[in-house]
Amino acid sequence: MEIITNKTFDNEREFFGMKDLLVDNCRFDGPADGESAFKECSDIKVTQSFFNLRYPFWHDKNVTIDNSELTDKCRAALWYSRDINIHNSRLHGIKALRECSGINITSSDIISPEFGWRSSDINMKDTSAESEYFMFESRGLLFENVTLKGKYSFQYVDDAQIVNCNFDTKDSFWHATNTTIKDSVIKGEYFSWYSDGLTLINCTIIGTQPLCYCKNLKLVNCKMIDCDWAFEKSEVDAVLTEKIDSIRNPKSGRIVCPGYNTLQQDDPNSKGEVIVSSRR
Helix, strand or coil: CEEEECCEECCCCCCCCCEEEEEECCEECCCCCCCCCCCCCEEEEEECCEECCCCCEECCEEEEEECCEECCCCCCCEECCEEEEEECCEECCCCCEECCEEEEEECCEEECCCCCECCEEEEEEEEEEEEECCCCCCEEEEEEEEEEEEECCCCCCEEEEEECCEEEEECCCCCCEEEEEECCEEECCCCCCCCEEEEEECCEEECCCCCCCCECEEEEEEEEECCCCECCCCEEEEEECCCEEEEECCCEEEEEECCEEEEECCCCCCCCEEEECCCC
16 A cells, blocks of 8 residues: 655646555645546545545545545535545535445534435434535435534435434425434424335424325324424324324324324315324
């Protein structure tokens, strides 16, 4: 393995097509303003480095990024690549990850609009994120202890597992399929409309008009706070642990809860049953 340390690079395609490379304590910045530093590379490890130029990792295989910073000038950092490990790093450029597969992200900080589009097999742990359209059309997600602030997150995702996370994001999980969320807090307006196969276990849901037009929706021991007009036109099997604000025309199934402030059942095609019970 070739080792490169303590250098600055700003040329176009500086390491194009290289293999078996360790880059440590280097800077990708400068007046030449060159793009695509590691395009078409494989078996690349980058540690303690600084990226301030565009498109550094495209069409790469087996890339490790550790303890490094990708600034807001580092646009579209990782595209069309696979087998990526990112640890203790800052990804702050727009569109930082797209159409990639086999990604592990741990103990990192993400500030990146349109992050994670159309990617697959993404494991994320102990990480914070701020993003719009986060994980759009991605699949095979495993998230643990992730905090997120944004809008339009997880739309059209498939096969997602979310554990012990805290999300503050409106219009999240629209059209999501085969998704399970456990021990998490989901805050935001219009949560998970049009989803199919969403299961929530021991979760807290906060915000107006959640879980409408859903298919195969299941809630197990969940709490719903400030949730008015929930479950409209949804196929739902829910057990709630606390009183809910209001329920509107569930399509089918049943909702068991300690109580509600308002129940609207004025659509003859909505057959969902609402059962008030003190049992939890």
